[in-house]
Amino acid sequence: MAPLEDELKEALRRREPSPDFTERVLARVAAAPVRRVSQPWVRWVAAMAATLLLAAGGLEYRNYRGERARDQVLLAVRIAGSKLNKAQKKVQMLTHRSIS
């Protein structure tokens, strides 16, 4: 058992990397070829998906703006109409009173 333990200890012993280890790793990374997507359809699909997403987002924003503007129109008409209606009723009431 003792020789086996000694062998294991030796095998698992902490070893410091050589001083140029980092440089070698970086050099290999730089030298490694960049993997590019070779199939053109993948790019087309990605471009179409991006376009669709943009279009959907734009449409959603347009609807949001439109509904907000519509609500503002309804609110403005109600406020203006109610004031006008009040004045009109008052005039009608006074006219009716003076006639009768």
Added chain:
Amino acid sequence: MKAAGLLIASLLLAGAAAAQQVKWNFDKLAARASDTVDVSLDGSLLRFATKFLSDDDKDQAKVKKVVGGLKGIYVKSFEFKKPGEYSAADVESFRAPLHAPDWQRVVGTHSNEDGETVEVYIKNDTKGIGGLAIIAFEPKKLTLVNIVGAIDLDSLSELGGFSGIPEVEVDKKK
């Protein structure tokens, strides 16, 4: 080149004038108000908004018809916590731009019940009514309306009490 620049500038100025038929200064009141309603729709935004008004909804169809030919709608409404937050001079400053011969006061009413005064002014142009302005005030509320363009007053008045109004976005001060 210079002439083109002048033409563009004058067109822009004409557009701005159409957008702001009445120049009211709200700054002082806005600072004192507890709640504010601010609607500002120029011609292009108004046309855009009308596309979202439903023809199937009776009230919205009426609104669509009324605002169809307008060039702008501007509404400012201020609510105050207590009476006396605005003065008679403030009201007078809102009346000041609405003078003859451009503007004509057609109705002025006052209700003793709720203390509300409503003044309606119209702007006449060659084709008839070219704009409408309303000043309405009661002890704790002041509303100013300017509608730019040919407006049918009876139709607008009819729409005063319709129900299909969504939640209002009000600037509330805490």
